[in-house]
Amino acid sequence: MKLSLHNTLGRRLQSFEPLHPGVVGMYCCGPTVYHYAHIGNLRTYVNEDFLRRSLEYAGYRVNHVVNITDVGHLTSDSDEGDDKMEKGAAREGRTVWEIAAHYTNAFLLDWQRLNLLQPSHWPKATDYIAQQIQLVQELESRGFVYRTSDGLYFDTEKFPAYGDFAGLRLDKLMAGVRVELGDKKNPSDFALWKFSPVDKRRAMEWDSPWGVGFPGWHAECSAMSTALIGRTLDIHCGGTDHIRVHHTNEIAQSECAHDGEPFARFWIHNEFLKTEDSDKMSKSSGEFLTLQVLIDRGFHALDYRYFCATAHYRKFLTFSWPNLEAARDAHRAFRRRLKPLLDAWNGSRQGETDSVHEFSEGQKGWQAQFEEALGQDVNIPKALGIAQSLARDGNLTEAQRGRLLLDWDAVLGLDLAQDLPDPPPAIVDADQSAHIDALVAARTQARESKDWPEADRIRKLLADLQVVVTDTPTGPVWAFKG
RNA sequence: GGUGCCAUACCCAAGUGGCUAGGGAGCGGUCUGCAAAACCGUCAACCCCGGUUCGAAUCCGGGUGGCACCUCCA
Incomplete structure (x- = not known):
């Protein structure tokens, strides 16, 4: 390389x-x-x-x-x-x-x-x-x-x-x-x-x-x-x-x-991180943001790492909350997309040695692109774009893609093999929490009796409380919006 | 006063002469009772004025705007 x-x-x-x-x-x-x-x-x-x-x-x-x-x-x-x-x-x-x-x-x-x-x-x-x-x-x-x-x-x-x-x-x-x-x-x-x-x-x-x-x-x-x-x-x-x-x-x-x-x-x-009003962030000018503040606001430290990966190191990067949120969303979606690919790769190599898995022509092409991006003055944003594109390349099997992405994580450092821990639960008082639980339970009951209008009405009530309900295979989960 | 850097779509951001960057948001669809997630599709850009070239976001000249450093600062 x-x-x-x-x-x-x-x-x-x-x-x-x-x-x-x-x-x-x-x-x-x-x-x-x-x-x-x-x-x-x-x-x-x-x-x-x-x-x-x-x-x-x-x-x-x-x-x-x-x-x-x-x-x-x-x-x-x-x-x-x-x-x-x-x-x-x-x-x-x-x-x-x-x-x-x-x-x-x-x-x-x-x-x-x-x-x-x-x-x-x-x-x-x-x-x-x-x-x-x-x-x-x-x-x-x-x-x-x-x-x-x-x-x-x-x-x-x-x-x-x-x-x-x-x-x-x-x-x-x-x-x-x-x-x-x-x-x-x-x-x-x-x-x-x-x-x-x-x-x-x-x-x-x-x-x-x-x-x-x-x-x-x-x-x-x-x-x-x-x-x-x-x-x-x-x-x-x-x-x-x-x-x-x-x-x-x-x-x-x-x-x-x-x-x-x-x-x-x-x-x-x-180059520096700039704030939205075009200043560099500096300690001597008073207020400044720490990683802990980001975490307190519900971001994961690796969301910030991903945010950094979106810009080349010799260019200014503009920090704003919406920009960080966009990076977080991209980061989380990237991980969700990768999960089945990594699982496929881990499954396919059970009991086999890596030498069984020679790179296919398709994999070699992606690998060359990735290395070229790193070789060009450590162009991480470009490498990240390549990783995003690879993840969606239907010409390769899931396992083939998973293998490359896991390998590339040695550079990206997003710890992709691990699940990102859940964000800390929002602080709610017990009364409010019980009230929301009751509404969610009522909705579940309405759904079970296929009373869809009633289920939707309760979803709306919850939405008014800034609560979002998501149905999962293991039952409904609720969280505050944002 | 000196020196250097930057300007790309709604937002972030790659791209240094011809080849769809990518992501987020938006919009349309598939799938789900509805949502969510996922997947597919879609949209649009190169600050302004000249020049070089068959061809410029990319090179050259001139503007405009923004920033940094010359004090400890990543």
Whole structure:
């Protein structure tokens, strides 16, 4: 299976091959655990999971690293602004360490609910302080570092290729003047190590060769990726917002510390989830939606995964409740359609080995289409369309279709072999519930005596109460509308 | 001020020069007492103006509109 990926480095589609045959080193920027992840954050991890699964489907072993940022950083390059971890602690009356533990757990729960594959490593920034200090020492010994009153800074002037990755023109960059220069020599210089303020203790601080303080904003990704994957990554993922600052700085400090060895060969950047009024969803602007809110509204986490699968990772996706509902309906109908196909396949291979079931010509054609879609920059929406079409292709037997779809689920990650658990029952008070049960029972009685007008009259009464009755082989079932 | 991205039917969304994307909603039908589900069928689009070409949603130029990044952010 051939795989091409859009590489931000060069901004074009490039045929992918890992540095070491058969193994892919993939680093993905993870969350800062000062608050819940919102569904926009989660879209990126879902898309990265599609990439990971596509790589594995193509036969690679993936050394997948996702960091947990549990160190607070300041909101600006000078000493203004708040430390997000400390702000979270103050907000909730807990210690920064409690905050980190709580939101890390919440994040891992979301990860599991979205059926994302576990990374090979989940490094925490606070567990890699020594490696970050070492990185700064390597830079210092090579002359890329200078010291100001508040910390150690990377001198971007010493790295001529600094702006290349993001296409930055440093002379034009700061015309908007939103960055405080402070004691820095150049506006684009960034902190490698910050000193703790002399007058107060920080909740998180460490000893270093330069004094007590904490690491700069970008050091952890460079230090941890080098420690767990190596100096050159095959793939580095993140959101588009990270291109300008975070990833540009990662490249600068990593390549300068490693005497020019390339930091990452492929850069994959995920586009944002937008809200209906065209804003990106962001934590700093106040209100945001979590996966839990979706679940509370009766959606399944995999409904959201399916929603993500409907758009390509390099395109904006517009979130709205009707859009999510449309995805949910499509997802549920897809599963219902697949059920008999999967059953047919499971039944047909009872007691036989898979080698008995060579692909038919028809299956080979579908398989080729599916792999081609994945190979074209992980085009999951296209692959999903192919899966939908295959499900309805009457030229193949149910078992033939079931086999392919079950196989493709290794990439789609919808856990199709399992039934989706029923949504939690709506909360109703006992009186109301009894009243509805009585009406449903009355209708059942009318149906049994074939009194159709009476049965329909009761259905209407129930409809007025926003109750929908569905007749099933095992009897009527009722639920609230919507 | 700089840089980049986007515009496809009612909605979401693939598609980078000729070949029905797909889904949701709608509509018609089959099947069910009626519904629901399922299945079958159906509908419609390429922001505007030029250009290149036998042929443009796709390439080029110019508009218009929207967004993002340059501050922590996926």
